[in-house]
Amino acid sequence: MGVLEGCRGPHKTPIPEERICPVCGAEVEVFTVRGRISADSTCECGYVFHAEEQYVSPGLQKIFDEAKKRVEDDG
Ligand SMILES: [Zn+2]
Numbered sequence: 001m002g003v004l005e006g007c008r009g010p011h012k013t014p015i016p017e018e019r020i021c022p023v024c025g026a027e028v029e030v031f032t033v034r035g036r037i038s039a040d041s042t043c044e045c046g047y048v049f050h051a052e053e054q055y056v057s058p059g060l061q062k063i064f065d066e067a068k069k070r071v072e073d074d075g
Contacts, residue, residue, distance in 0.1 A: 014038045023047040 014031035021028050024045040030037050036052040043049070 019049060021045060021047050021049075 012033050014033050016029050017032045018027045019030050019037075019041075020026070021043040024043065024047070026043055026045065028041055028043045028047075028049060030041040030049050031039050037049055038051055040051050041049040
């Protein structure tokens with residue numbers, strides 16, 4: 001497929017993958033690393049496929065969860 005096909009790169013190489021937008025159903029090309037989205041991709045409808053961080057520590061995840069909860073409480 002690619003010119004670099006003989007070269008087995010590191011497993012972290014992002015590969016393009018089609019994902020279905022949950023909002024409009026369109027196919028959106030996102031870059032993934034071992035099945036996880038490695039970079040934000042925006043659908044033409046505005047939906048954003050957020051990068052799925054692989055290196056989030058439990059402590060950082062807790063901060064995210066609390067921040068999200070705070071926003072919901074304010075609403
Ligand atoms: Zn969409």
